[in-house]
Amino acid sequence: MSWYSKIYTRVREIRANNCFLGTILTFCLNIFLVIQILGLFYSMYVYVTITVGYYVQYKAQAIVYLIISTYLFLMTLWSLMRTIFTRPARVPSNYQPSKELQDQLAAVTPYINNRFEADKSTPAQIQSQNVILEEMCRSLNIKVAECDQFGRIKYCYECGHIKPDRTRHCSSCGKCCVKYDHHCPWINTCVTHSNYKYFLCYVCYTTIFVYWFLFTSIEGVVRYFIWQKWMEDLSKIIIYTVLMLFGCVFGYFPLGELVIFHWSLVGYNETTVEQTKPAVLRNDNMADYNMGKSANFEHALGWGLWGCPIESKVSDGMHFDIRYVVLEKNHFIRVSQEIGGPENSANDTPTPTPNDTR
Ligand SMILES: [Zn+2]
Ligand SMILES: [Zn+2]
Structure with missing residues (x-):
């Protein structure tokens, strides 16, 4: 956790116990x-x-x-x-599984010092978690491409929902943000999709x-x-x-x-x-979101008027084209496949179509 995240977390704790002092301190976070x-x-x-x-x-x-x-x-x-x-882009409610499935997941996750420590799970717990997480995706009818370093579908224990691709939990705000870039203390807000x-x-x-x-x-x-x-x-x-x-x-x-x-x-x-913690994509740990310069700029900055701060987004920030790497005739080639969407299953393996060779 960064130095400013520790300050934000402390201010949130103070605000929960003392509304007046917490509000003043929250206002002080705008000093920069x-x-x-x-x-x-x-x-x-x-x-x-x-x-x-x-x-x-x-x-x-x-x-x-x-x-x-x-x-x-x-x-x-x-x-x-x-x-x-x-407003920072937040995860929609249709990524929140039923209370029953949340409880099942909590029961097989280590709970240490008043917080869930999923990274300290045993191999048996990881296996159980994966089964429950897959069931969550099935019940919600959502599909995600990313996983954590243990191969699990990404889930936020603090917010209680499946994380869409490229979503991260901001420890400064205490909430998950869609296509999270970073929390900027200079302007006191999250930079997101x-x-x-x-x-x-x-x-x-x-x-x-x-x-x-x-x-x-x-x-x-x-x-x-x-x-x-x-x-x-x-x-x-x-x-x-x-x-x-x-x-x-x-x-x-x-x-x-x-x-x-x-x-x-x-x-x-x-x-x-x-940049510091690259996304891990299921089925292919060499896959990434790099679709070529022009597509990348369009994805980040929208359909046009890039120098003008007006709304021009071309995506919802939760579903992305992915470049997979496959071996073909002794050469690795990059192929792209759009993944995600509420109507696909979490277990589907992408069927890439070659479009780009390196
Ligand atoms: Zn979260
Ligand atoms: Zn934030």
Whole structure:
């Protein structure tokens, strides 16, 4: 569990016992978000009043600077609002098995220190669990492709449901999230299937805004030394120096690195959490979700308008095309197969169709 997940878990525990204190602490978890919003507005204010309003000498240049910076500022703000106000994608109720099956599963799972420790199960328990989990899928009429490291269908003991493919339990929120990417303490929300595009837009626009501010504000620093109004412009140059220092630091890390990292993840159709703990697919541990660059980008960012934080999803975040690896004429080839859907059985083995060779 990460350091911030421990804080979130502790705050949830406090909230359960003391509503007033818990609510205040929950509000305090937004501190990084508030700092970011204030920083964004202050940077824009400084840019308009000092860079554009004072140092830039040509009207046409000032207008161009103003249009570009306002566009970047508004897109950043819009993307951020959509990221934090879009409800994280949760698992639908049709993945929740009957109470009877839940109890049967609980009876064959080790319960240590007030929590289920499925990973400490004996081989006999794992076998029993698998039988019950298969029965759960049959009774719910759902199909999943992923399993855990013991080959079991993935089940969340805390939320009490079968996990759809690529769903993970967020220990910060205490709930399962569909196509979970990560929990971001900087914006105090989960990044999941529902807001991943908006999050990516936010990171990209913020990074561009920071670099735009840095590069176009260099002129102001140069003019300070040319004009030599040492004392008169001293406050301006101090504000500039502090903001440029922050811009250099945050523009490189985390912003710049986040952009590069997430664009590479999208290219491979992976989530942040899958980078550290890759998904295990039943029947083929070499299978993955990588369907090729263009399909991967479409899957993550939607049918179009990728630079615009509007709804454009093309999937429900629970059913995915999968590339299986099969041996054919002494060569491994990648084949794809769509899996999932409420009308299939959990026991069906996919029948792949060759479409891609490596
Ligand atoms: Zn869960
Ligand atoms: Zn979360």
